[in-house]
Amino acid sequence: MWFFLLSDTFTFGAFLTAYGLIRHKHGVFAGQAKDFFFSTAHWPIPEKVFNSFPGLHGMDLPLAFVALMTMILIFSSVTMVLAVEAGHRMDKADVQKWLLWTILFGSMFLSSQAIEWTHFISGEGEGTLMADGTVMHGANLTMNQYGPPLFADLFFFITGFHGTHVLSGVCLLVWCFIATTNGTFEKRGHYEMIEKIGLYWHFVDLVWVFVFTFFYLV
Numbered sequence: 001m002w003f004f005l006l007s008d009t010f011t012f013g014a015f016l017t018a019y020g021l022i023r024h025k026h027g028v029f030a031g032q033a034k035d036f037f038f039s040t041a042h043w044p045i046p047e048k049v050f051n052s053f054p055g056l057h058g059m060d061l062p063l064a065f066v067a068l069m070t071m072i073l074i075f076s077s078v079t080m081v082l083a084v085e086a087g088h089r090m091d092k093a094d095v096q097k098w099l100l101w102t103i104l105f106g107s108m109f110l111s112s113q114a115i116e117w118t119h120f121i122s123g124e125g126e127g128t129l130m131a132d133g134t135v136m137h138g139a140n141l142t143m144n145q146y147g148p149p150l151f152a153d154l155f156f157f158i159t160g161f162h163g164t165h166v167l168s169g170v171c172l173l174v175w176c177f178i179a180t181t182n183g184t185f186e187k188r189g190h191y192e193m194i195e196k197i198g199l200y201w202h203f204v205d206l207v208w209v210f211v212f213t214f215f216y217l218v
Helices: 002-025 064-088 092-122 149-181 184-188 192-217
Strands: none
Touching (some): 002 149, 002 192, 064 092, 092 149, 092 192, 149 184
16 A cells, blocks of 8 residues: 555656646736736636635635635544544444545545536636637636636646545445445454555545645645
């Protein structure tokens, strides 16, 4: 597991390094943040792009929803720790309970990411006038209302790659829950597999902290 996580670290590191280099090559908005407008001529300010919150239409809440997603993932790390600790005590009921909470938080994160992607793809406001005279709403892999197309490309690849890891982790947790319920780990005499999956889950959570910092804050 440690070797796998090390190799995955290089992959995420390559993505974030590419993001930094590409952003460095693009121009930045020279005016005040309050005067910012979307344009392919400069890199977008993240808090101007991710400033909506589901159910609170029209309100300017910079990064509030992303912060909520981050808190959900942090809580899932806490419940995963408790599941591992319960496994050390050979407490089947507690392992089941904390695995269920971790699965719930992981599913909530994925649902939140799906909402964020939907908003990012559909766009907001009156759109942005592109170089060819068309008005662009939202973003895809070739056009982007919020700025240079590469901003959207990196958003989809980096958050999508991380989301795939979270989905894989949730699937592994569901398998662990079923195995725990069936008494598989009790028959083995240990819950070592819970600890291994816990390492993977903590890695996924830690990576999100870097994604959140580099993509949304910096």
